[in-house]
Amino acid sequence: xxxxxxxxxxxxxxxxxxxxxxxxxxxxxxxxxxxxxxxxxxxxxxxxxxxxxxxxxxxxxxxxxxxxxxxxxxxxxxxxxxxxxxxxxxxxxxxxxxxx
Amino acid sequence: xxxxxxxxxxxxxxxxxxxxxxxxxxxxxxxxxxxxxxxxxxxxxxxxxxxxxxxxxxxxxxxxxxxxxxxxxxxxxxxxxxxxxxxxxxxxxxxxxxxxxxxxxxxxxxxxxxxxxxxxxxxxxxxxxxxxxxxxxxxxxxxxxxxxxxxxxxxxxxxxxxxxxxxxxxxxxxxxxxxxxxxxxxxxxxxxxx
Amino acid sequence: xxxxxxxxxxxxxxxxxxxxxxxxxxxxxxxxxxxxxxxxxxxxxxxxxxxxxxxxxxxxxxxxxxxxxxxxxxxxxxxxxxxxxxxxxxxxxxxxxxxxxxxxxxxxxxxxxxxxxxxxxxxxxxxxxxxxxxxxxxxxxxxxxxxxxxxxxxxxxxxxxxxxxxxxxxxxxxxxxxxxxxxxxxxxxxxxxxxxxxxxxxxxxxxxxxxxxxxxxxxxxxxxxx
Numbered sequence: 474x475x476x477x478x479x480x481x482x483x484x485x486x487x488x489x490x491x492x493x494x495x496x497x498x499x500x501x502x503x504x505x506x507x508x509x510x511x512x513x514x515x516x517x518x519x520x521x522x523x524x525x526x527x528x529x530x531x532x533x534x535x536x537x538x539x540x541x542x543x544x545x546x547x548x549x550x551x552x553x554x555x556x557x558x559x560x561x562x563x564x565x566x567x568x569x570x571x572x573x
Numbered sequence: 574x575x576x577x578x579x580x581x582x583x584x585x586x587x588x589x590x591x592x593x594x595x596x597x598x599x600x601x602x603x604x605x606x607x608x609x610x611x612x613x614x615x616x617x618x619x620x621x622x623x624x625x626x627x628x629x630x631x632x633x634x635x636x637x638x639x640x641x642x643x644x645x646x647x648x649x650x651x652x653x654x655x656x657x658x659x660x661x662x663x664x665x666x667x668x669x670x671x672x673x674x675x676x677x678x679x680x681x682x683x684x685x686x687x688x689x690x691x692x693x694x695x696x697x698x699x700x701x702x703x704x705x706x707x708x709x710x711x712x713x714x715x716x717x718x719x720x721x722x723x724x725x726x727x728x729x730x731x732x733x734x735x736x737x738x739x740x741x742x743x744x745x746x747x748x749x750x751x752x753x754x755x756x757x758x759x760x761x762x763x764x765x766x767x
Numbered sequence: 768x769x770x771x772x773x774x775x776x777x778x779x780x781x782x783x784x785x786x787x788x789x790x791x792x793x794x795x796x797x798x799x800x801x802x803x804x805x806x807x808x809x810x811x812x813x814x815x816x817x818x819x820x821x822x823x824x825x826x827x828x829x830x831x832x833x834x835x836x837x838x839x840x841x842x843x844x845x846x847x848x849x850x851x852x853x854x855x856x857x858x859x860x861x862x863x864x865x866x867x868x869x870x871x872x873x874x875x876x877x878x879x880x881x882x883x884x885x886x887x888x889x890x891x892x893x894x895x896x897x898x899x900x901x902x903x904x905x906x907x908x909x910x911x912x913x914x915x916x917x918x919x920x921x922x923x924x925x926x927x928x929x930x931x932x933x934x935x936x937x938x939x940x941x942x943x944x945x946x947x948x949x950x951x952x953x954x955x956x957x958x959x960x961x962x963x964x965x966x967x968x969x970x971x972x973x974x975x976x977x978x979x980x981x982x983x984x985x986x987x988x989x990x991x992x993x
Contacts, residue, residue: 506854508872508951510904511817511904520951527853534878538882540882541882541885568962
């Protein structure tokens with residue numbers, strides 16, 4: 474299927490329609506930033522990596538963090554939960570979380 | 574090698590170097606001691622540019638005091654220049670109305686629930702009685718965004734003088750000073766009441 | 768003409784200490800030039816604290832910082848290309864105290880939807896040989912040995928801690944802001960506490976660690992290919 478056709482369909486159809494279950498459905502890509510959880514144990518500090526995964530549909534487009542919404546943890550098949558793509562979380566402004 | 578030697582022996586070059594050697598000192602002075610600026614916009618009327626509508630090309634020229642910000646001394650009532658939190662390339666001028674710990678009753682477009690100023694932040698407002706883009710729009714701002722205190726109006730001549738450290742009617746009464754009882758934030762630890 | 772004594776006296780009487788005023792002026796000019804270079808080109812800074820482990824050590828690494836990558840000489844910018852990028856390690860003024868600076872990683876830029884707290888799993892309580900208990904932040908799929916002959920920990924006590932603040936909550940990074948998080952999620956005060964940080968507070972990009980263990984500080988963002 475030509476990819477241009479898919480992109481056009483995306484923009485003219487209301488948000489609720491699922492555009493394929495493939496998270497790397499062009500032009501959407503995944504990228505990761507590695508951070509860590511560190512703990513002092515027995516006089517030494519041990520760090521475990523935490524891969525933060527983000528989904529971005531096109532260069533210069535905003536990304537959304539999908540770290541905890543992956544269906545499979547293997548590097549072989551990183552699939553984002555399609556329900557998450559269809560229904561992105563209601564991202565609030567910071568002020569809405571932290572009150573006066 | 575000798576070419577460079579003869580170059581630097583020219584009197585003109587020596588004089589140029591003598592002058593250039595002062596440039597970094599001048600830059601330091603304008604960044605951390607005093608500098609000049611002109612105020613555009615009407616959000617601080619009538620303190621600055623009170624006749625902007627009738628003479629839109631005349632902007633007040635002011636003296637910016639940078640050393641007080643360099644030592645982290647901030648007081649309620651100070652008029653300051655700050656980077657806009659919405660646009661990092663835009664420098665705006667507003668008045669500090671509240672410091673950390675204070676309770677502020679905001680104006681529209683903010684919902685009317687009182688806001689407590691978090692540590693390291695302040696609440697700024699434009700003097701103009703009309704709605705201005707200030708903390709009522711973008712909330713408390715970190716003190717790190719403030720670049721200078723507007724100390725003195727230099728031009729136009731009839732209005733020259735110190736910039737008063739006085740809250741306008743628009744802001745008075747909407748702030749409960751629960752933070753530091755002194756007029757300066759705790760960061761200016763080496764200073765006594767000024 | 769003289770005996771050695773007179774020659775010596777002549778030498779000393781001709782000695783003048785460097786004149787005070789030109790020396791002071793030179794010193795001021797040199798200091799001002801150094802300051803200019805350090806604030807516009809590169810400077811050396813110490814980043815201390817646990818928040819950037821293991822990228823930077825807690826004892827205080829000396830790092831090379833430059834404001835140049837984010838410098839936009841013209842105020843009108845259509846491209847906005849000189850803003851902090853996702854994955855950069857930056858030095859910024861602390862939003863909680865303008866006299867402090869912090870070293871953190873940029874995890875989100877304006878428009879991004881970031882999960883405030885991406886960590887999962889419980890915190891467990893460890894009691895060491897001295898009887899001191901402390902909470903241990905460990906990924907949920909890691910099992911720690913309770914009875915290891917060689918371990919310095921005498922025994923562990925399993926305790927369930929309630930969900931962390933911000934789990935499962937996404938925040939939208941507003942225009943003109945970035946989301947800063949220390950690499951050591953277990954011990955870092957960052958945007959999770961003080962919210963998105965205005966870009967004007969970011970003072971420079973951390974390019975490399977100079978001492979100890981010189982190394983480039985990487986922007987560790989990587990694309991995931993299928």
